[in-house]
Amino acid sequence: MTENWFESDIGRYILEREQAWFDASCADIFGFNALQMGQCHVDYLRANRMPFRFSMSVTCGSMRARPEYLPIADQSLDLIAMPHALEFSPNPHLLLREAERVLRPEGRILLAGFNPVSLLGMKRALGSHQTYPWNGRFLQLTRIKDWLSLLGFELVSGRMVCYAPPVNRSAWLHRFRFMEAAGDRWWALGGGVYLLHAVKRVRNMRLITPRWEENWLVKPVLAPPSNRITNYKEQ
Secondary structure, eight states, rough: OOOHHTSSHHHHHHHHHHHHHHHHHTTOOSSSSEEEESOOOTTTTOOOOOOOEEEEESSBBBBBOOOSSSSSSOOOOOEEEEEEOGGOOHHHHHHHHHHHEEEEEEEEEEEEEEEEESHHHHHHHHSOOSSTTTOOOOOOOHHHHHHHHHEEEEEEEEEEEESSSSOOOOOHHTTHHHHHHHHHHTTTOOOOEEEEEEEETTTTOOOOOOOGGGGSSSSOOOOOOOOOOOOOOOO
């Protein structure tokens, strides 16, 4: 059902803007292991160059598991992408805690969520909640920021996109394209989707340097002390 909605006109409109942001944000994030939670039909990490990238959800992906209980070792990931994972989780705060647990210090998290304070959120409030994405729980941006801060994340950047009314007609969406620039300027918090880039900070972390082999060290060679006693006469 999720895939079908993203193939609709409004779905493609939202996905195009999300994908552009994820491409720009993850292209220069380096490391070894990257995970995408949910939305397995779309590769949100396609622009990243880490050697091991995988996706997971309950029903699809290279690994199937509950995002709230990740079968992943502590501090083993460098990047996590979470496109619309929080609003469809029964416990979004626990999901963020799991993300914090498996991320290395200075690891990055890229997050996309539907904004309840927007035209998209207004349609959900006034309409049916039976189908995607209206059956999700749209979370306030301020709440997400508070949770990230409590878990030790620091925001690197963020923005809103998709200011146009949620009409499922490409012609009308094209007519409303001027609202993207106007929304950033006049209604900065009213975009249909918020996008956040945060980094995991570890306070008072001390870098441990490698212990070099003793034979690699160059020790100063001191001359042995002289055992000869020079006799002198008191004047």
